[in-house]
Amino acid sequence: xxxxxxxxxxGKGGVGKTTAVANIAVALATNGAKVCCIDxxxxxxxxxxxxxxxxxxxxxxxxxxxxxxRLRQAMIRDKRLPELFLIPAAQTRDKTAVSPSDMVRxxxxxxxxxxxxxxxxxxxxxxxxxxxxxxxxxILIITNPxxxxxxxxxxxxxxxxxxxxxxxxxxxxxxxxxxxxAHDMLSAEDVLDLLAIPLIGIVPEDENVIVSANxxxxxxxxxxxxxxxxxxNIAQRLEGxxxxxxxxxxxxxxxxxxxxxxxxx
Amino acid sequence: xxxxxxxSNGLLERTRMGNLIDRxxxxxxxxxxxxxxxxxxxxxxxxxxxxxxxEELKDDLIAVIAxxxxxxxxxxxxxxxxxxxEQRLVADIPLKGVTHHRGG
Numbered sequence: 001x002x003x004x005x006x007x008x009x010x011g012k013g014g015v016g017k018t019t020a021v022a023n024i025a026v027a028l029a030t031n032g033a034k035v036c037c038i039d040x041x042x043x044x045x046x047x048x049x050x051x052x053x054x055x056x057x058x059x060x061x062x063x064x065x066x067x068x069x070r071l072r073q074a075m076i077r078d079k080r081l082p083e084l085f086l087i088p089a090a091q092t093r094d095k096t097a098v099s100p101s102d103m104v105r106x107x108x109x110x111x112x113x114x115x116x117x118x119x120x121x122x123x124x125x126x127x128x129x130x131x132x133x134x135x136x137x138x139i140l141i142i143t144n145p146x147x148x149x150x151x152x153x154x155x156x157x158x159x160x161x162x163x164x165x166x167x168x169x170x171x172x173x174x175x176x177x178x179x180x181x182a183h184d185m186l187s188a189e190d191v192l193d194l195l196a197i198p199l200i201g202i203v204p205e206d207e208n209v210i211v212s213a214n215x216x217x218x219x220x221x222x223x224x225x226x227x228x229x230x231x232x233n234i235a236q237r238l239e240g241x242x243x244x245x246x247x248x249x250x251x252x253x254x255x256x257x258x259x260x261x262x263x264x265x
Numbered sequence: 266x267x268x269x270x271x272x273s274n275g276l277l278e279r280t281r282m283g284n285l286i287d288r289x290x291x292x293x294x295x296x297x298x299x300x301x302x303x304x305x306x307x308x309x310x311x312x313x314x315x316x317x318x319x320e321e322l323k324d325d326l327i328a329v330i331a332x333x334x335x336x337x338x339x340x341x342x343x344x345x346x347x348x349x350x351e352q353r354l355v356a357d358i359p360l361k362g363v364t365h366h367r368g369g
């Protein structure tokens with residue numbers, strides 16, 4: 001077993017990093033893979049509540065790094081999927097408690113344990129971001145079709161290019177087809193054209209995302225949700241499958257147009 | 266302003282459509298403003314090249330070239346063009362026609 005380490009990052013906060021990590025992890029684990037998520041946002045722990053595992057935490061990432069527990073002890077088993085685990089962030093420490101080389105060591109130890117390691121990055125481009133980027137084999141950039149989120153995503157892509165990492169892939173989250181049709185929201189093609197990196201997913205805005213966060217039950221577990229379907233598709237693309245993009249505007253042309261633009265990059 | 270030479274057809278189509286909507290509503294649709302503004306902001310963020318720096322560069326370039334050939338400084342255009350994640354500085358410098366002296 002040699003896990004692939006995937007980090008999800010965005011620059012800007014509140015665009016859906018934690019939701020994406022939880023949902024892609026659940027989707028991969030549902031497909032039969034052994035998955036471990038790491039909450040890299042030290043001091044602002046959140047992945048545990050999104051996954052509904054907040055009451056099971058005993059040890060956290062800083063406990064592992066500082067040797068107060070073994071790796072296995074800090075891996076909280078999901079209550080629904082026995083092959084899904086979470087290593088929570090420390091809540092009472094800050095990002096300086098962990099260094100990029102600590103993260104590389106931790107991820108390398110996990111490589112032998114699971115198929116996938118998904119790392120949730122904090123907002124910003126400082127130490128916490130560097131910590132989560134350091135061990136990544138692949139990086140997913142998540143953004144919203146908003147000027148501030150796209151600008152920050154571009155900055156983060158530039159920093160990742162400078163680190164000579166693999167070229168990151170893009171998730172465009174919270175697409176609202178009605179606003180796009182009214183020319184009041186950047187379309188997925190606009191965002192893709194501006195950021196010019198390969199696409200891996202388009203997730204429509206879906207109020208069920210808030211409902212599932214309230215319940216601590218990731219939306220991919222809801223078979224009727226379109227956002228859930230979009231996250232399941234991202235998981236399949238990560239596994240190397242070719243999955244067509246959802247037709248969000250019911251016009252049938254979106255996929256063709258995206259393919260045309262994606263082909264240019 | 267720095268123009269982007271390699272726009273996607275998508276934007277052009279949308280801009281044309283947007284222009285139509287603008288004419289009807291008298292207001293530019295916000296998605297088009299967003300994309301145009303982002304195109305300029307991203308070029309600046311990626312290259313760290315401000316409009317002022319670009320103007321200075323243009324003046325220096327004109328001075329150097331004018332030492333060798335005859336040019337019209339007002340006709341010189343310098344733009345940053347975008348192709349994917351690559352930015353390219355493109356200079357368009359028309360040369361003045363040489364006045365040929367005819368033998369009498």
